[in-house]
Amino acid sequence: xxxxxxxxxxxxxxxxxxxxxxxxxxxxxxxxxxxxxxxxxxxxxxxxxxxxxxxxxxxxxxxxxxxxxxxxxxxxxxxxxxxxxxxxxxxxxxxxxxxxxxxxxxxxxxxxxxxxxxxxxxxxxxxxxxxxxxxxxxxxxxxxxxxxxxxxxxxxxxxxxxxxxxxxxxxxxxxxxxxxxxxxxxxxxxxxxxxxxxxxxxxxxxxxxxxxxxxxxxxxxxxxxxxxxxxxxxxxxxxxxxxxxxxxxxxxxxxxxxxxxxxxxxxxxxxxxxxxxxxxxxxxxxxxxxxxxxxxxxxxxxxxxxxxxxxxxxxxxxxxxxxxxxxxx
Amino acid sequence: xxxxxxxxxxxxxxxxxxxxxxxxxxxxxxxxxxxxxxxxxxxxxxxxxxxxxxxxxxxxxxxxxxxxxxxxxxxxxxxxxxxxxxxxxxxxxxxxxxxxxxxxxxxxxxxxxxxxxxxxxxxxxxxxxxxxxxxxxxxxxxxxxxxxxxxxxxxxxxxxxxxxxxxxxxxxxxxxxxxxxxxxxxxxxxxxxxxxxxxxxxxxxxxxxxxxxxxxxxxxxxxxxxxxxxxxxxxxxxxxxxxxxxxxxxxxxxxxxxxxxxxxxxxxxxxxxxxxxxxxxxxxxxxxxxxxxxxxxxxxxxxxxxxxxxxxxxxxxxxxxxxxxxxxx
Amino acid sequence: xxxxxxxxxxxxxxxxxxxxxxxxxxxxxxxxxxxxxxxxxxxxxxxxxxxxxxxxxxxxxxxxxxxxxxxxxxxxxxxxxxxxxxxxxxxxxxxxxxxxxxxxxxxxxxxxxxxxxxxxxxxxxxxxxxxxxxxxxxxxxxxxxxxxxxxxxxxxxxxxxxxxxxxxxxxxxxxxxxxxxxxxxxxxxxxxxxxxxxxxxxxxxxxxxxxxxxxxxxxxxxxxxxxxxxxxxxxxxxxxxxxxxxxxxxxxxxxxxxxxxxxxxxxxxxxxxxxxxxxxxxxxxxxxxxxxxxxxxxxxxxxxxxxxxxxxxxxxxxxxxxxxxxxxx
Numbered sequence: 001x002x003x004x005x006x007x008x009x010x011x012x013x014x015x016x017x018x019x020x021x022x023x024x025x026x027x028x029x030x031x032x033x034x035x036x037x038x039x040x041x042x043x044x045x046x047x048x049x050x051x052x053x054x055x056x057x058x059x060x061x062x063x064x065x066x067x068x069x070x071x072x073x074x075x076x077x078x079x080x081x082x083x084x085x086x087x088x089x090x091x092x093x094x095x096x097x098x099x100x101x102x103x104x105x106x107x108x109x110x111x112x113x114x115x116x117x118x119x120x121x122x123x124x125x126x127x128x129x130x131x132x133x134x135x136x137x138x139x140x141x142x143x144x145x146x147x148x149x150x151x152x153x154x155x156x157x158x159x160x161x162x163x164x165x166x167x168x169x170x171x172x173x174x175x176x177x178x179x180x181x182x183x184x185x186x187x188x189x190x191x192x193x194x195x196x197x198x199x200x201x202x203x204x205x206x207x208x209x210x211x212x213x214x215x216x217x218x219x220x221x222x223x224x225x226x227x228x229x230x231x232x233x234x235x236x237x238x239x240x241x242x243x244x245x246x247x248x249x250x251x252x253x254x255x256x257x258x259x260x261x262x263x264x265x266x267x268x269x270x271x272x273x274x275x276x277x278x279x280x281x282x283x284x285x286x287x288x289x290x291x292x293x294x295x296x297x298x299x300x301x302x303x304x305x306x307x308x309x310x311x312x313x314x315x316x317x318x319x320x321x322x323x324x325x326x327x328x329x
Numbered sequence: 330x331x332x333x334x335x336x337x338x339x340x341x342x343x344x345x346x347x348x349x350x351x352x353x354x355x356x357x358x359x360x361x362x363x364x365x366x367x368x369x370x371x372x373x374x375x376x377x378x379x380x381x382x383x384x385x386x387x388x389x390x391x392x393x394x395x396x397x398x399x400x401x402x403x404x405x406x407x408x409x410x411x412x413x414x415x416x417x418x419x420x421x422x423x424x425x426x427x428x429x430x431x432x433x434x435x436x437x438x439x440x441x442x443x444x445x446x447x448x449x450x451x452x453x454x455x456x457x458x459x460x461x462x463x464x465x466x467x468x469x470x471x472x473x474x475x476x477x478x479x480x481x482x483x484x485x486x487x488x489x490x491x492x493x494x495x496x497x498x499x500x501x502x503x504x505x506x507x508x509x510x511x512x513x514x515x516x517x518x519x520x521x522x523x524x525x526x527x528x529x530x531x532x533x534x535x536x537x538x539x540x541x542x543x544x545x546x547x548x549x550x551x552x553x554x555x556x557x558x559x560x561x562x563x564x565x566x567x568x569x570x571x572x573x574x575x576x577x578x579x580x581x582x583x584x585x586x587x588x589x590x591x592x593x594x595x596x597x598x599x600x601x602x603x604x605x606x607x608x609x610x611x612x613x614x615x616x617x618x619x620x621x622x623x624x625x626x627x628x629x630x631x632x633x634x635x636x637x638x639x640x641x642x643x644x645x646x647x648x649x650x651x652x653x654x655x656x657x658x
Numbered sequence: 659x660x661x662x663x664x665x666x667x668x669x670x671x672x673x674x675x676x677x678x679x680x681x682x683x684x685x686x687x688x689x690x691x692x693x694x695x696x697x698x699x700x701x702x703x704x705x706x707x708x709x710x711x712x713x714x715x716x717x718x719x720x721x722x723x724x725x726x727x728x729x730x731x732x733x734x735x736x737x738x739x740x741x742x743x744x745x746x747x748x749x750x751x752x753x754x755x756x757x758x759x760x761x762x763x764x765x766x767x768x769x770x771x772x773x774x775x776x777x778x779x780x781x782x783x784x785x786x787x788x789x790x791x792x793x794x795x796x797x798x799x800x801x802x803x804x805x806x807x808x809x810x811x812x813x814x815x816x817x818x819x820x821x822x823x824x825x826x827x828x829x830x831x832x833x834x835x836x837x838x839x840x841x842x843x844x845x846x847x848x849x850x851x852x853x854x855x856x857x858x859x860x861x862x863x864x865x866x867x868x869x870x871x872x873x874x875x876x877x878x879x880x881x882x883x884x885x886x887x888x889x890x891x892x893x894x895x896x897x898x899x900x901x902x903x904x905x906x907x908x909x910x911x912x913x914x915x916x917x918x919x920x921x922x923x924x925x926x927x928x929x930x931x932x933x934x935x936x937x938x939x940x941x942x943x944x945x946x947x948x949x950x951x952x953x954x955x956x957x958x959x960x961x962x963x964x965x966x967x968x969x970x971x972x973x974x975x976x977x978x979x980x981x982x983x984x985x986x987x
Contacts, residue, residue, distance in 0.1 A: 067982035109942055116975030123452065123781065139949040146948035148899025241477025284438055290475035291468040298627045298956045317445030324396035452781065570806025613767055619804035620797040627956045646774030653725035 004032040004217045013074075021056040021079015025130075025200060026211065026226065026258075027266045028218040029075050036217070037200070040210035041087065044202035047095070048087040051103060052200070055086030058107035068115050081114055081133040082107035087201045088137045088304065093144060094151040102140065102150065110136040126316050127267065130258070134304045141301060187248065188234065195230035195253020199305070203249055215261075222265045225278060229253065229260035232282040242290065255289050256282035258308040263315050268325055277315065277325065285311045333361040333546045342403075350385040350408015354459075354529060355540065355555065355587075356595045357547040358404050365546070366529070369539035370416065373531035376424070377416040380432060381529070384415030387436035397444050410443055410462040411436035416530045417466045417633065422473060423480040431469065431479065439465040455645050456596065459587070459634045467630055516577065517563065524559035524582020528634070532578055544590075551594045554607060558582065558589035561611040571619065584618050585611035587637040592644050597654055606644065606654065614640045662690040662875045671732075679714040679737015683788075683858060684869065684884065684916075685924045686876040687733050694875070695858070698868035699745065702860040705753070706745040709761060710858070713744030716765035726773050739772055739791040740765035745859045746795045746962065751802060752809040760798065760808065768794040784974050785925065788916075792962045799959060845906065846892065853888035853911020857963070861907055873919075880923045883936060887911065887918035890940040900948065913947050914940035916966040921973050926983055935973065935983065943969045 008016060008031040016031045022041075023034030042049030059082025063073045072078060085106045093099060110132045117128035144150040190205055197208030208230075216223035233253025237246070246252055264270070264278030289307035296303060319325040337345060337360040345360045352363030371378030388411025392402045401407060414435045422428060439461045446457035473479040519534055526537030537559075545552035562582025566575075575581055593599070593607025618636035625632060648654040666674065666689040674689045681692030700707030717740025721731050730736060743764045751757060768790045775786035802808040848863055855866030866888075874881035891911025895904075904910055922928070922936030947965035954961060977983040 066976070067980040068976075069979060069981075105942075105945075108938075112972055112976045115979040116972045119782065119975045119978040124448065139946055142950075142952045143945045143948035145952045146900055147895075149897075237476075239478075242475055280437075284434075287434075287472045288468055290472035291470075294471045294474050295628055299953055314441055314445045317448045318395070318397075318441045320448040321398060321444040322396040323398075453777065566805075568807075571804055609766075613763075616763075616801045617797055619801035620799075623800045623803050624957055643770055643774045646777045647724070647726075647770045649777040650727060650773040651725040652727075 004030055007032050017060055017074055017076060018056055018079060020074075020076025021060055022052065022076075022083050023214070023218070024076040024080035025083055026215050027222065027261055028215060030218045033214040033218045034076065036210060036214035037083075040197075040207045040214070041200060041202065043210065044197070044200075044204045044207040047090055048201065051086030051090040052083045053086070054100065054103055055082035055084070055107045056080070058082055058104045059085070059111045062108040062111040063115075066111065066115070068111070072118075078111055078114060081110040081130060081136070084130060084133040084200065084305075085110050085137055088133070089140060091201045092137075092141055092153055092302070094153050096150065098149055106136050106140045109139075124317065124320070126313060129262070129309050129312060130305045131309045134306045134309065137304060138301055142299060191234045191248050191250055192227070192230040192253065194248075194250030195233050196226055196250070196257055198250045198254040199257060208250070219265065221270055222261055225260045225264040225275075226257050228264075228279070229257035229282050232256045232260065232279065233286065236283055236286050240286070240290075252286055252289065255303075255305060255308040255311075256285045258305060259285040259311050262308070262312045267312075267316055268319060273324060281311050281315050333359055336361050346389055346403055346405060347385055347408060349403075349405030350389055351381065351405075351412050352543070352547070353405040353409035354412055355544050356551065356590055357544060359547045362543040362547045363405065365539060365543035366412075369526075369536045369543070370529060370531065372539065373526070373533045373536040376419055377530065380415030380419040381412045382415070383429065383432055384411035384413070384436045385409070387411055387433045388414070388440045391437040391440040392444075395440065395444070397440070401447075407440055407443060410439040410459065410465070413459060413462040413529065413634075414439050414466055417462070418469060420530045421466075421470055421482055421631070423482050425479070427478055435465050435469045438468075453646065453649070455642060458591070458638050458641060460638045463633045463635045463638065466633060470630060471628060520563045520577050520579055521556070521559040521582065523577075523579030524562050525555055525579070525586055527579045527583040528586060537579070548594065550599055551590055554589040554593040554604075555586050557593075557608070558586035558611050561585045561589065561608065562615065565612055565615045569615070569619075581615055581618065584632075584634060584637040584640075585614045587634060588614040588640050591637070591641045596641075596645055597648060602653060610640050610644050662688055665690050675718055675732055675734060676714055676737060678732075678734025679718055680710065680734075680741050681872070681876070682734040682738035683741055684873050685880065685919055686873060688876045691872040691876045692734065694868060694872035698855075698865045698872070699858060699860065701868065702855070702862045702865040705748055706859065709744030709748040710741045711744070712758065712761055713740035713742070713765045714738070716740055716762045717743070717769045720766040720769040721773075724769065724773070726769070730776075736769055736772060739768040739788060739794070742788060742791040742858065742963075743768050743795055746791070747798060749859045750795075750799055750811055750960070752811050754808070756807055764794050764798045767797075782975065782978070784971060787920070787967050787970060788963045789967045792964045792967065795962060796959055800957060849892045849906050849908055850885070850888040850911065852906075852908030853891050854884055854908070854915055856908045856912040857915060866908070877923065879928055880919055883918045883922040883933075884915050886922075886937070887915035887940050890914045890918065890937065891944060894941055894944045898944070898948075900944075910944055910947065913961075913963060913966040913969075914943045916963060917943040917969050920966070920970045925970075925974055926977060931982060939969050939973050 011019065011031045019031035019034035019038065020029055021034065022037045023030050025037065028034065038049065038052065041052050056079045060073060060079045063078035068078060086103050089099065089103050089106060113132035113136055114128055117131060121128055144152060193205040193208035194203060195208065196211045197204050199211070202208070212223055212226060215226050230250070230253045233256040234247055237252040242252060260278040260282045263281045264275050268274040268277065285307050288311055289303055292303045292307050340348065340360045348360035348363035348367070349358055350363065351366045352359050354366065357363065367378065367381065370381050385408045389402060389408045392407035397407060415432050418428065418432050418435060442461035442465055443457055446460060450457055473481060522534040522537035523532060524537065525540045526533050528540070531537070541552055541555060544555050559579070559582045562579070562585040563576055566581040571581060589607040589611045592610045593604050597603040597606065614636050617640055618632055621632045621636050669677065669689045677689035677692035677696070678687055679692065680695045681688050683695065686692065696707065696710065699710050714737045718731060718737045721736035726736060744761050747757065747761050747764060771790035771794055772786055775789060779786055802810060851863040851866035852861060853866065854869045855862050857869070860866070870881055870884060873884050888908070888911045891914040892905055895910040900910060918936040918940045921939045922933050926932040926935065943965050946969055947961055950961045950965050
């Protein structure tokens with residue numbers, strides 16, 4: 001919205017670039033939105049907030065030092081991968097002092113990977129999105145097993161064969177998911193809000209609501225798509241009979257949130273047609289996530305936001321062949 | 330052949346596009362050939378035939394609705410991946426009513442993936458071939474473990490470490506494979522014909538023979554390459570000492586069939602040189618298939634036609650660097 | 659150096675191309691250097707030397723027969739992948755007579771894969787480097803489990819879950835690594851020299867020293883980068899607490915050796931800035947190798963030089979976005 005963009009321009013440049021970096025996690029090139037995201041992260045947990053701050057600063061400074069295009073840096077494009085790297089490594093690895101060094105190194109690498117992927121995707125005019133964050137964190141998380149100085153945290157599951165992991169956790173969704181009671185309404189709202197929060201690894205209703213507010217400040221259509229993605233990410237897994245614990249934590253929702261924002265708001269023309277495409281993309285993201293999760297189970301890695309990246313890439317590449325779809329920019 | 334192309338043109342457009350979609354599984358843009366393929370599938374089994382029909386119709390209709398290029402759709406290029414998706418999911422997953430919905434969704438996705446890959450490969454002038462079918466089916470097959478509403482069929486092996494799966498099944502090929510008796514001749518012909526049938530998951534001699542007839546109607550060189558591929562796909566694994574059961578079912582042959590047709594007939598100039606290249610490509614396809622099969626064993630996925638896709642891509646990309654090889658079109 | 663290039667030009671063409679093919683393993687288009695490498699390989703072991711010779715000859719001859727660009731062949735670019743394929747298959751697979759046929763087939767395939775990757779990477783002006791060797795050897799090594807005619811050698815670990823493989827071998831580095839005694843100095847020099855030797859699978863101090871001499875004949879900066887890479891490949895894993903046996907054998911060092919040569923000498927402008935980038939790339943290569951090793955553990959494959967290839971690609975693609983870095987050629 002106009003007033004927020006005026007504030008965005010009034011903020012001193014170094015701070016503005018950092019805030020925008022946080023904002024770009026949800027495609028918002030808006031320092032006010034980014035500031036709200038950062039505050040929300042600190043609300044969710046001091047460590048996560050500080051890790052995100054270290055990540056966004058490291059990756060942005062690295063981009064300046066390595067001489068990548070200033071326009072991209074100013075738009076916060078070299079910040080959002082670092083923003084995600086920080087809380088991700090702190091969620092999945094053991095908290096040790098040297099982990100901070102590891103976060104800085106991973107954030108710097110995410111900047112190099114981003115520049116590389118932007119160069120690769122340049123002829124197609126397709127964004128790299130959060131893929132540098134995913135690839136960097138996967139690499140650092142698997143590498144950890146080989147080094148004494150680091151250990152996995154309790155959240156990261158031990159590697160194992162998918163049949164034993166996936167088939168035992170897949171359980172019928174409870175009755176309360178089908179009844180129209182007040183408890184059911186609360187359960188639904190919790191899952192949907194956490195789904196938005198889990199984009200930045202926050203298992204918290206308040207953080208999710210703050211994220212949604214931040215997005216709404218930049219664009220109402222963006223917020224609508226985020227909310228729709230979260231709803232799809234709860235309803236569809238329930239219908240398919242996915243694991244209830246995962247649904248309740250919003251772990252099926254954060255990928256469709258990003259997919260529907262990307263397809264329905266950011267990268268295609270904002271029409272009714274692209275909204276329907278976004279819905280289709282959101283549903284496919286859930287199947288893609290279930291597939292990738294089982295695919296990665298033998299090495300004990302989480303999918304992170306890669307299902308979103310894959311489905312978004314598919315739809316944006318396909319857009320180049322369609323006479324109906326148009327690129328937004 | 331000329332008479333079949335006249336019939337092809339006489340068939341009403343919607344039917345022609347659907348039949349050509351089936352025909353393109355073996356690179357035949359010919360409705361007569363496609364019709365024979367569909368009939369052969371129904372001969373092999375009503376369910377498989379109907380699943381293929383649902384697949385080819387879903388993926389072609391989706392291509393129209395999503396606005397992909399009409400020329401490509403008319404040539405049946407948006408149909409053959411759906412044709413394969415249908416029987417594939419019905420072979421590997423449990424037969425439930427909701428599986429039909431799953432087939433429709435997978436066929437629609439294969440159309441989006443095809444458009445995306447065509448866009449990616451456009452600068453290189455390389456075909457996507459059956460890769461959308463493979464990627465889509467892999468995703469849907471692994472996703473199934475996470476959902477209560479679906480279960481794997483008895484054919485899909487449980488995931489496991491390759492050493493236990495592969496090394497125990499690898500067994501010496503029997504004496505009858507080396508003896509010149511009538512029994513041996515029958516065994517060879519069975520394996521070769523089934524090899525052609527297995528391209529569309531048909532474990533049947535008659536279906537394989539019908540497929541070969543259909544190809545011959547479009548091109549004799551195409552039929553010769555298909556037959557050579559099937560022979561290579563039996564002889565080479567026997568020489569290398571591969572698992573006898575797999576060889577007898579034609580499961581080492583369907584990939585070289587497609588590779589030799591692609592390299593020796595469709596995409597390179599039809600010369601003696603490209604026929605020799607096709608032979609080399611066919612042999613490498615078998616090693617590639619054995620490698621990929623062991624690679625995928627920990628997640629319990631079949632290779633499908635990906636060995637063919639990989640080797641074909643390698644040879645077509647390499648063709649761009651050679652002064653001898655030329656592209657056919 | 660000038661005198662070696664004069665000798666290079668005086669050598670008869672067929673021999674020169676073969677020697678250069680060996681030289682290109684360390685980016686040296688210099689027949690004298692290549693000859694020293696080959697001699698060093700024979701010093702390390704007759705079989706390894708002969709396997710490398712068979713590989714380099716097969717892949718170069720295949721490139722001529724398949725009609726790939728003569729300039730590239732003359733520079734030895736179609737030889738170094740074969741040079742690596744030979745000793746690699748002889749290290750990891752059981753020594754049988756038919757293994758020689760397998761080496762020839764794999765070397766021919768590495769030539770086709772190289773041409774394909776050169777075509778794919780052409781628009782970006784990025785080298786394929788040793789990726790054809792890695793991809794071909796991975797394929798042939800996994801395929802082996804499916805065939806009776808071949809068996810894995812004692813070096814290739816059985817496939818298994820990374821937790822059991824990696825976490826048990828990760829052990830604290832001994833006291834002698836931290837003490838300034840004569841023993842420690844010898845241990846360090848051994849590890850560093852072996853690190854250079856392991857690029858061509860030679861677990862030998864003399865071979866490593868000969869390789870370094872050969873590189874120094876072509877370029878002192880190249881030799882400096884190789885030595886720095888080997889030092890990084892011993893110091894950084896010690897600091898991170900990696901497995902001592904692997905460090906002592908130089909198995910963490912051969913990838914950074916290649917990365918630092920590529921980034922700091924061959925492909926970017928030879929400045930102080932690119933030397934610092936090379937150092938960063940070398941450190942990241944070690945984390946990438948640890949990650950990839952655990953990633954590949956379930957299928958029982960070694961990383962070979964793929965960590966180097968991945969990090970080099972990242973830095974060279976990223977170089978295209980930077981205003982400071984420049985391509986050397």
